[in-house]
Amino acid sequence: AQKITQTQPGMFVQEKEAVTLDCTYDTSDPSYGLFWYKQPSSGEMIFLIYQGSYDQQNATEGRYSLNFQKARKSANLVISASQLGDSAMYFCAMREAITGFQKLVFGTGTRLLVSP
Amino acid sequence: KAGVTQTPRYLIKTRGQQVTLSCSPISGHRSVSWYQQTPGQGLQFLFEYFSETQRNKGNFPGRFSGRQFSNSRSEMNVSTLELGDSALYLCASSLEHSGLLHFGNGTRLTVT
Numbered sequence: 001a002q003k004i005t006q007t008q009p010g011m012f013v014q015e016k017e018a019v020t021l022d023c024t025y026d027t028s029d030p031s032y033g034l035f036w037y038k039q040p041s042s043g044e045m046i047f048l049i050y051q052g053s054y055d056q057q058n059a060t061e062g063r064y065s066l067n068f069q070k071a072r073k074s075a076n077l078v079i080s081a082s083q084l085g086d087s088a089m090y091f092c093a094m095r096e097a098i099t100g101f102q103k104l105v106f107g108t109g110t111r112l113l114v115s116p
Numbered sequence: 117k118a119g120v121t122q123t124p125r126y127l128i129k130t131r132g133q134q135v136t137l138s139c140s141p142i143s144g145h146r147s148v149s150w151y152q153q154t155p156g157q158g159l160q161f162l163f164e165y166f167s168e169t170q171r172n173k174g175n176f177p178g179r180f181s182g183r184q185f186s187n188s189r190s191e192m193n194v195s196t197l198e199l200g201d202s203a204l205y206l207c208a209s210s211l212e213h214s215g216l217l218h219f220g221n222g223t224r225l226t227v228t
Contacts, residue, residue, distance in 0.1 A: 045219035
């Protein structure tokens, strides 16, 4: 079974608008972490935001926020006030405590295109 | 502080050859992991090293191997290259307990 599902292959948004990128996950481990990474065309994976399974509040990092709905097993990324530089691939990933610190399972990604 | 450095950035090899990729982690990071990214399979975990010991391994054939040196630098080796090994290979480092992976720019391997 796929552990991380990103159902949006591509998303389009106009500059300065907000956009939500969807991510659902599947795990039986009560201790897990959810990550969002951005991958520009250069290839580097840039960390955006992290949410732990026991965190009570939704994570926020500047223009990025994570809409964490534990019961629905979803961890959507919200980017407010989109900028042209936000155009990139976005990956949702999960780390389960049982599999170790550095083994991330990634979704298939969403390509975001920000237009002027 | 310098980020994760991967060398080389690009490689072209022929089927049957072997290749070695290098990764220098962020100073102070002792954990290094490797990921393969292909259009068909996406991002997949290869292995993880800490203190020169492999402590986690993904589902890849034995042709894929790695090692970590005492200065935390890591290398991965792929022997008997196949066309399907063409991919972007990403290295990531982290502090032992933070769980936050910092990735390098990757090495793009093309097998012809």
